[in-house]
Amino acid sequence: MTATSSPLLAIEDLFVRYGRIAALSGVRLHVDEGEVVSIVGPNGAGKSSLLGAIAGLVQPAGGSITFAGEPITPRGLERTVRRGIALVPEGRHVFGGLSVLENLTLGATVRSDHNQVKAEIARFFDIFPILGERRNEAAGRLSGGEQQMLVIARALLAKPRLLMLDEPSLGLAPKVTDRVYELLAEIRAQGVTILVVEQNAPRALKAADRTYVLNGGRVRLAGASAALAADPDFEAAYFGLRTEAAR
Numbered sequence: 414m415t416a417t418s419s420p421l422l423a424i425e426d427l428f429v430r431y432g433r434i435a436a437l438s439g440v441r442l443h444v445d446e447g448e449v450v451s452i453v454g455p456n457g458a459g460k461s462s463l464l465g466a467i468a469g470l471v472q473p474a475g476g477s478i479t480f481a482g483e484p485i486t487p488r489g490l491e492r493t494v495r496r497g498i499a500l501v502p503e504g505r506h507v508f509g510g511l512s513v514l515e516n517l518t519l520g521a522t523v524r525s526d527h528n529q530v531k532a533e534i535a536r537f538f539d540i541f542p543i544l545g546e547r548r549n550e551a552a553g554r555l556s557g558g559e560q561q562m563l564v565i566a567r568a569l570l571a572k573p574r575l576l577m578l579d580e581p582s583l584g585l586a587p588k589v590t591d592r593v594y595e596l597l598a599e600i601r602a603q604g605v606t607i608l609v610v611e612q613n614a615p616r617a618l619k620a621a622d623r624t625y626v627l628n629g630g631r632v633r634l635a636g637a638s639a640a641l642a643a644d645p646d647f648e649a650a651y652f653g654l655r656t657e658a659a660r
């Protein structure tokens with residue numbers, strides 16, 4: 414058992430390498446239960462590698478990841494889901510040939526409370542009637558925004574303690590992005606902890622309690638999102654420039 418004050422997710426000195434490429438070099442971060450935490454950074458900063466390591470999909474070259482007091486070792490996604498971690502990867506991976514309903518049902522394969530699952534799917538269709546109306550249509554025919562809602566709902570049906578999202582606003586119009594972030598606020602209100610990766614820094618800073626700025630595989634700046642939004646060093650950290658303080 415963990416002490417109640419321990420973070421839900423704790424990462425110490427994490428290294429990830431792909432051959433000679435260092436994707437992460439000594440990352441340290443934590444996420445407390447009930448928090449929304451964002452990781453922002455440009456292309457190639459190491460954001461997806463970080464989520465991959467937490468999800469047990471990427472083998473770290475060093476360091477430790479602890480979730481709910483237990484070490485995460487790369488043993489595949491199903492094990493991760495059973496642990497209580499759900500990952501919504503970049504790029505809205507719906508099963509295009511399967512129906513909307515079949516996609517949702519797949520998210521709940523680790524559960525045996527089938528009536529509860531049905532009730533949760535019905536609730537989702539209440540919130541997004543358009544997806545309810547199209548429940549028997551192929552998911553591949555939905556718009557990008559609808560597919561994003563569907564993959565988030567599918568991840569939630571595994572009843573995660575930690576929901577991780579990789580660039581949920583990528584390629585979506587601002588209004589659709591608003592809707593995605595409204596959905597995340599509703600999910601947070603249900604008590605789910607959220608770790609969201611974004612290149613869209615203003616959006617992430619608005620949504621998250623705390624933010625880490627990642628660049629070149631290292632955390633360059635971290636703190637309460639409101640404070641970072643006003644920090645004159647924020648842009649320099651994001652773009653990997655030297656900050657005033659470092660000069």
Ligand SMILES: Nc1ncnc2c1ncn2[C@@H]1O[C@H](COP(=O)(O)OP(=O)(O)OP(=O)(O)O)[C@@H](O)[C@H]1O
Pocket residue numbers: 431434435436454455456457458459460461462463612
């Ligand atoms: N499978 C891989 N093989 C080799 N290099 C990789 C692999 N995956 C990522 N990299 C490299 O590792 C570094 C970090 O990539 P990563 O995808 O984690 O960053 P990111 O911040 O998520 O970027 P993006 O926003 O472009 O997805 C980059 O230099 C990238 O080219």
